[in-house]
Amino acid sequence: MASSAAPSLPHIRLLATGGTIAGAQTTGGRGYQAGKFSIDALVAAVPQLATLARLDVEQVAAIGSQDMSEAVWLKLAARTQAALDTPDIAGAVITHGTDTMEETAFFLNLVVRAEKPVVLVGAMRPATAISADGPMNLYNAIAVAGRPAARGRGVLVVANDEIHFAREIAKTDTTQVGTFNSGHRGLAGLVNAGRLHLYAPPVRRHTAQSEFSLDGVAALPRVDIVYAHAGMGRELIDATVRAGARGLVIAGVGDGNLGAVPLAAAAEAAKAGVAVVRSSRTGGGVVERNIEVDDDKFGFIAADELNPQKARVLLMLGLTRTREVRALQEMFFAY
Numbered sequence: 001m002a003s004s005a006a007p008s009l010p011h012i013r014l015l016a017t018g019g020t021i022a023g024a025q026t027t028g029g030r031g032y033q034a035g036k037f038s039i040d041a042l043v044a045a046v047p048q049l050a051t052l053a054r055l056d057v058e059q060v061a062a063i064g065s066q067d068m069s070e071a072v073w074l075k076l077a078a079r080t081q082a083a084l085d086t087p088d089i090a091g092a093v094i095t096h097g098t099d100t101m102e103e104t105a106f107f108l109n110l111v112v113r114a115e116k117p118v119v120l121v122g123a124m125r126p127a128t129a130i131s132a133d134g135p136m137n138l139y140n141a142i143a144v145a146g147r148p149a150a151r152g153r154g155v156l157v158v159a160n161d162e163i164h165f166a167r168e169i170a171k172t173d174t175t176q177v178g179t180f181n182s183g184h185r186g187l188a189g190l191v192n193a194g195r196l197h198l199y200a201p202p203v204r205r206h207t208a209q210s211e212f213s214l215d216g217v218a219a220l221p222r223v224d225i226v227y228a229h230a231g232m233g234r235e236l237i238d239a240t241v242r243a244g245a246r247g248l249v250i251a252g253v254g255d256g257n258l259g260a261v262p263l264a265a266a267a268e269a270a271k272a273g274v275a276v277v278r279s280s281r282t283g284g285g286v287v288e289r290n291i292e293v294d295d296d297k298f299g300f301i302a303a304d305e306l307n308p309q310k311a312r313v314l315l316m317l318g319l320t321r322t323r324e325v326r327a328l329q330e331m332f333f334a335y
Helices: 039-044 047-051 070-084 101-111 134-145 235-242 260-271 308-319 325-334
Strands: 011-018 054-063 091-095 118-121 155-159 162-165 169-171 180-182 189-192 195-198 223-227 247-252 275-280
Touching: 011 039, 011 070, 011 134, 039 054, 047 134, 054 070, 070 091, 070 101, 091 134, 101 118, 101 155, 101 169, 101 308, 118 134, 134 155, 134 189, 134 195, 162 180, 223 235, 223 308, 235 247, 235 260, 247 260, 247 308, 260 275, 275 308, 275 325, 308 325
Parallel strands: 011 054, 011 091, 091 118, 118 155, 223 247, 247 275
Antiparallel strands: 155 162, 162 189, 169 180, 189 195
């Protein structure tokens, strides 16, 4: 569907995947069903969008983002790229659930080849809730995507009047509208009722400068995450190897650490050809090489600044290009 806004306004492609922003509360309780409303219904609920852009809308999926999958990622990336390759499209906005939004945003940040803005947007309250946050978030996201100043900054996420870089954003609270945080390098900017205040651009490689391509990629390599804890054994690591994982991300304690028993299992997996990345479950900080764990000896990869879920995304894409540990490590330093 195309809107009837004035031709002088920027032309934005709006791609919908569902999520809480399109959710409807169930009768008589706090629960809700994600993805219940179509993208046409969301747009109709915010008539002020017509003052910002000419919108084309497309329903790519209608799911809660806990059900986001690599197959949907591939479809969404293809539809986003097709939109941005259209000459008169100024940018793309993607509605998405908040649970896995940071992973989808980072995936698109690595595979979409364009300088044009790509903005993900969601909500913490369903569309039928009192004081739903979705309408203003959507308004702000459209405003950001339509501004030339947002070009070249990689994939962005708009929520709660904040603009986040895809690489930096993390969900940090189960229910609060201010759930998103960009701890390492800070916000990309602020957006107040459609008015932008942009900060410094990102410093790591993304989008148009990325080496990753989905050409000929029908499925992504399997990469699992194993959460470390006190008293951990080797069973979970062994299980991922038996299940055929080509990569393994350890959500390690502290600086990406493991106890002696799981460390031996991870070293055996690496020796067998499984790419093993050490990240941290702490939610912040840098996992550096060869601090408490001898990465050179064991053939491990240090996650640098990436949390476990984003390390998984980068490792999957890295494994579409190489299995060489040094080359994979350089990707974690570059992206």
